Amino acid sequence: MSHLDFEKPLDELKDQLEKAKQIAEKGKVDVSGLIMEIEKKIEDTRKNIFSNLTAWQKVQLSRHPDRPYSLDYIKAITNNTFIEMFGDRNVKDDKAMIGGFGMVDGQTIMFIGQQKGNNTKMRQYRNFGMPNPEGYRKALRLMKLAEKFNKPVITFIDTPGAFPGLEAEERGQGEAIARNLYEMSILKVPVICFIIGEGASGGALGIGIGDKVMMLENTWYSVISPESCSSILWRNWDNKEKAAEALKLTATDMQDLKLVDGIVKEPLGGAHSNPDKMFQTVKSEIKKLLPKLLEMDPKIRVEKRIEKFCSMGVYTEG
Amino acid sequence: MSWFKRIKEGITTSTKEKKETPEGLWYKCPSCKNIQPSKEHADNYYVCQKCSYHERIGSHEYFEILFDNNEFTEFNSKLISGDPLHFTDTKKYTDRLTDTIRKTQLNDAIRTAYGKVGGHDIVICCMDFEFIGGSMGSVVGEKISRAIDVCLEKKFPLMIISKSGGARMMEAAFSLMQMAKTSAKLTLLAEAKLPYISLLTDPTTGGVTASYAMLGDLNIAEPGSLIAFAGPRVVKETIGKDLPKGFQTAEFVLEHGFLDLIIHRNELKAKLSQLLEFFEN
Ligand SMILES: [Zn+2]
Numbered sequence: 226m227s228h229l230d231f232e233k234p235l236d237e238l239k240d241q242l243e244k245a246k247q248i249a250e251k252g253k254v255d256v257s258g259l260i261m262e263i264e265k266k267i268e269d270t271r272k273n274i275f276s277n278l279t280a281w282q283k284v285q286l287s288r289h290p291d292r293p294y295s296l297d298y299i300k301a302i303t304n305n306t307f308i309e310m311f312g313d314r315n316v317k318d319d320k321a322m323i324g325g326f327g328m329v330d331g332q333t334i335m336f337i338g339q340q341k342g343n344n345t346k347m348r349q350y351r352n353f354g355m356p357n358p359e360g361y362r363k364a365l366r367l368m369k370l371a372e373k374f375n376k377p378v379i380t381f382i383d384t385p386g387a388f389p390g391l392e393a394e395e396r397g398q399g400e401a402i403a404r405n406l407y408e409m410s411i412l413k414v415p416v417i418c419f420i421i422g423e424g425a426s427g428g429a430l431g432i433g434i435g436d437k438v439m440m441l442e443n444t445w446y447s448v449i450s451p452e453s454c455s456s457i458l459w460r461n462w463d464n465k466e467k468a469a470e471a472l473k474l475t476a477t478d479m480q481d482l483k484l485v486d487g488i489v490k491e492p493l494g495g496a497h498s499n500p501d502k503m504f505q506t507v508k509s510e511i512k513k514l515l516p517k518l519l520e521m522d523p524k525i526r527v528e529k530r531i532e533k534f535c536s537m538g539v540y541t542e543g
Numbered sequence: 544m545s546w547f548k549r550i551k552e553g554i555t556t557s558t559k560e561k562k563e564t565p566e567g568l569w570y571k572c573p574s575c576k577n578i579q580p581s582k583e584h585a586d587n588y589y590v591c592q593k594c595s596y597h598e599r600i601g602s603h604e605y606f607e608i609l610f611d612n613n614e615f616t617e618f619n620s621k622l623i624s625g626d627p628l629h630f631t632d633t634k635k636y637t638d639r640l641t642d643t644i645r646k647t648q649l650n651d652a653i654r655t656a657y658g659k660v661g662g663h664d665i666v667i668c669c670m671d672f673e674f675i676g677g678s679m680g681s682v683v684g685e686k687i688s689r690a691i692d693v694c695l696e697k698k699f700p701l702m703i704i705s706k707s708g709g710a711r712m713m714e715a716a717f718s719l720m721q722m723a724k725t726s727a728k729l730t731l732l733a734e735a736k737l738p739y740i741s742l743l744t745d746p747t748t749g750g751v752t753a754s755y756a757m758l759g760d761l762n763i764a765e766p767g768s769l770i771a772f773a774g775p776r777v778v779k780e781t782i783g784k785d786l787p788k789g790f791q792t793a794e795f796v797l798e799h800g801f802l803d804l805i806i807h808r809n810e811l812k813a814k815l816s817q818l819l820e821f822f823e824n
Pocket of ligand 1 (some may be wrong): 572573574575576577591592593594595596
C-alpha cells in the first residue's frame with residue numbers, strides 16, 4: 226500500500242500484476258505477455274509520476290514513513306561497524322540525535338544525524354527527529370572528538386525542526402545551535418552533510434555546516450516548513466503547496482541558487498522504493514567526495530568553507 | 544516566527560513618529576500606564592521613569608545614546624535586498640520592500656557604523672525592528688559580514704544590537720544561510736582576538752538568537768527583553784499549557800546561564816565604555 230496520493234496509480238497496476246501472476250501460477254492460460262505489458266506500464270507510470278513531481282510532492286516524499294533514516298544509512302554504509310556513542314556530557318542523551326564512529330573501506334568516520342522513528346512508539350522515543358539542545362551539544366562533542374583524532378565527519382540531516390519545548394528554551398536551544406554553526410565553520414577535519422529527508426530551518430543547519438552539503442533528490446531544505454509558511458504568510462494551512470513552490474526548497478532549486486553543493490540521485494520511486502540502492506549511491510558519493518577533501522590542507526579547507534557560506538546572499542548596492 | 548503580528552506594533556510605535564511628535568505631547572507607558580511628557584521620556588533613554596519599562600527603539604536612538612556626541616560614520620547604508628526567489632505571498636516581496644523603505648526611511652533591518660563610545664573606537668551594528676520585524680535576510684547578513692571586515696581592518700571591537708523576530712521568510716533559504724554566514728564570519732573576529740559584544744534587546748528570537756546574538760564574548764541584554772529561539776506562542780502550543788511567569792525574559796535567560804549580564808539602558812553607555820576598557824588594558 227502506498228502512503229501518498231500520487232503513488233496510487235501504481236497500486237492499481239500492482240494489483241493487476243498480482244492477479245495476472247496468480248493466473249499464471251494456475252497454468253491454464255498463457256498470460257506472460259500480459260504480465261510483461263503490466264510491468265512495462267508500472268515502469269512507465271512510475272517514470273511519469275516521478276519525473277514531474279511538484280515541490281509539495283517532494284516534501285511529501287521526504288516525509289514518507291517508509292523512507293530510510295540516519296541509522297539505516299549509517300549501518301549499511303559502514304557495513305555494521307558503526308558503534309553508537311551517547312550523551313552530551315552535561316545533561317542527558319538526546320534520542321533525536323545519534324552519532325558514533327564507523328568505518329567505510331578502512332577509513333574511520335564520525336557519523337552524526339537526526340533520527341526519526343518508524344512506528345508510533347519509536348517516533349515518540351525519537352521525539353519525531355526534533356533535537357533538544359543536548360542533541361546539538363552531543364553532536365558538537367562528537368565532532369570535537371573526531372577533530373582530535375583527525376577523523377572526517379559526515380552528518381545526515383532529517384528533522385522537522387529543533388524542538389520548540391519549554392526545557393529546550395531553558396537549556397538554550399538558540400545558543401546550542403549558534404555554537405554549532407560557529408564551531409563547525411572552523412572544524413579542522415572534512416565535513417560532509419547529506420540532507421536525507423527534511424531540512425527544516427536552524428534545527429537542520431545546526432549540523433549542516435559542511436565542506437560539501439548534498440541534498441538527496443526528494444528532500445527539502447528551507448527556513449520554514451511549507452505548512453508553517455502558509456499559516457504565517459497566508460494565515461491558513463491551505464496554501465502549503467503554493468508555499469512549497471514559493472520557498473524554492475527542493476534539491477534542484479537549492480542547487481540552482483548555489484545554496485547546496487550537489488544533488489544525490491534517488492532510485493526511481495524515491496529512496497524507500499529501493500533502500501539498498503540508495504545506501505550504495507550515498508556510499509559512492511562519500512567515496513567520491515572524501516578523498517578530495519582529505520587531500521586539502523586543513524587551513525585552506527576551513528577558509529574555503531567559511532568563504533562559501535559568507536558568499537551566500539543576494540543584494541544590490543542601491 | 545511571529546514577526547508578522549509584530550510588524551504592526553512596530554509601525555504604531557515607529558521611531559519616526561516619535562521624532563515627529565511635537566513638544567508637549569505625552570508618552571503613555573504600555574506596562575504601567577504612567578503618563579509622562581515625551582521629551583522627558585526621550586531624555587530618559589526611552590525608559591519609563593516609573594516602572595523602568597524599556598521602550599523599543601531603533602538604530603537612530605541607539606546610535607545617539609551610545610556614540611560620543613552622536614558622531615559616527617555609517618557604512619554600506621545603501622545595500623538593498625535582492626529578490627532571488629521572486630517571492631510573492633499576499634504581496635510581492637519587492638513591493639513590500641519598497642513600501643517599507645519608504646515608510647521607515649531605512650534600507651533594511653540593520654545599520655552599521657563606527658565611531659567612539661566613551662573615547663573607545665568601536666563598530667556598532669544595530670537592528671531596526673520596524674523594518675519587516677527586524678527580520679534577517681541577505682542584507683543583514685552581508686552588512687554584519689562587512690562590519691566584521693571593518694573591525695579586522697581597523698582592529699576595532701564589534702557590538703551587535705539585536706532586535707529581531709528571526710528569519711525573513713521571503714528570502715527563505717537565503718535567510719537561513721545568513722545564520723551560517725554571520726557565525727562563520729565571527730570566527731575571523733575571534734581569530735584576530737577582537738572582542739565581540741552582543742546586546743540582546745526586546746525582542747531577540749529565532750534565527751538571530753540561534754546565531755550571532757548568542758555568540759558574543761559577552762552576551763548582554765536589556766531588562767525585560769524577550770529572548771527566545773522558539774517564540775512563546777509556539778512553545779505554548781507545543782506544551783499545551785500556560786507558560787510560567789517571566790519565561791523567556793532576559794532575567795530568565797540570565798538565570799539559566801546564557802547571559803553575562805543585564806544592563807539598564809540608562810547605564811548602557813557607561814558600562815559599555817568600562818567593558819571596552821577591560822579589553823584594552
Ligand atoms: Zn511604566
